[in-house]
Amino acid sequence: MIPGQFSYHAPATLPQAIALLGEHGYDAKILSGGQSLIPLMRFRLAQPAHLVDINRIDGLAYVREEDGALRIGALAREADLDAEPLVHERYPLLADAIAVIADPLVRNLATVCGNVAHADPANDHPAVMLAYRAEVVAEGPSGRRVIPIDDFFVDTFVTALEPNEVLVELRIPAPKPGSGGAYQKLERKVGDYAIAGVAAQIVVGADGLISEAGVALTNVGPMPIRASEAEESLTGRHPNEKTFADAARLASDAADPVTDLRGPADYKRAVTRTLTARALQRAAERALS
């Protein structure tokens, strides 16, 4: 399958990329890892007239902890993060998700920021970023702005980014003492989208009670879903099986899946419930270890 024709631009700097996006507006798409965009173009589900390839811009492929946050640059590949011991040691929820995204070949090119910017509810990082309460840094013609993750996802494939903005960085708050997280995903086979996925991040305080909780769901609705009632139910309680079962029930209530080739809606709700309990259990083990 051959994509439609387009004009290719390979700017050397971010301001040049932003100027090109400003010039071409909604006719332009950013090409970073390309592992979602190019398949869409081959199917001609996307036919952008202009591609702005940001891969030639220096200084965007970083992942580092700085000023209380893990900062993930626009060109950091999934494989780059997987190779980073800091990610495994301090951000296990993120490391869990990376290991089950697509396959190892795709992960050599796919970027974390692109996974979020694409805003596909089937992508795994949106729920991860919701659970972490991450921030999105966008750069446009008038500079940078920081978008809280809860304001970022607007609709299926639609984000708060303006057509002339580039998602330049994701910021995950550095873990507090007693933090733990986990990602659980059920997929039919390697490389498939989730039947359902659950991201969980909790903080267990010195009193042994859960002081903060983030729970978010992958591919069980038109957008990534924050399970707010599940989060509220966890706060102030002991991290035990009963607490997690209650939260899992509330998370499955928050799911809004459709029946498709990956299964009936009721099944996906049941999977969400099971995966939520498992993700919280694993998060608690990590928080207490």
Add this chain to the structure above:
Amino acid sequence: MQTLPVTVTVNGDEHTAEVEPRLLLVHFIRENLGLTGTHIGCDTTSCGACAILYDGKPIKSCTMFAVQANGHDLQTVEGLANGPTLHPIQDGFFQEHGLQCGFCTPGMMMVASALLEQNPAPTDLEIREAISGNLCRCTGYVNIVRSIQHAASAMRAEESVAAD
């Protein structure tokens, strides 16, 4: 129609061509360079038959535009053998019957070569993880894993001889 010059190094040789931006890297490799060892299987980023090494890392060449590869180093299955002498990975697939129809084999071998470069003594599980983006529809995975283990031990033996 826009065309752009692309210069890539493939198996150590530099090639330049003028291409349309929408030309996929796999089509560039097969049609412009005539290197048909890299296969097109699914065309949906699923099967890995088009796997090549891009700056030493395995990628799916059906999911990159040729213009993106400008200035980069590529390795395809044609670069494995040394004249008439099979590469240990090719010999491993021969010895352990690692192929039936052979369609997935070039992609499998390129992924294996990147794996063994990084990890000369992989476990079976590590091999299975490394090839999890490559489909064999003859379902000959058991022998593919054996073939890569065969190659790994042959390459380790070569290394220790070279070190002596």
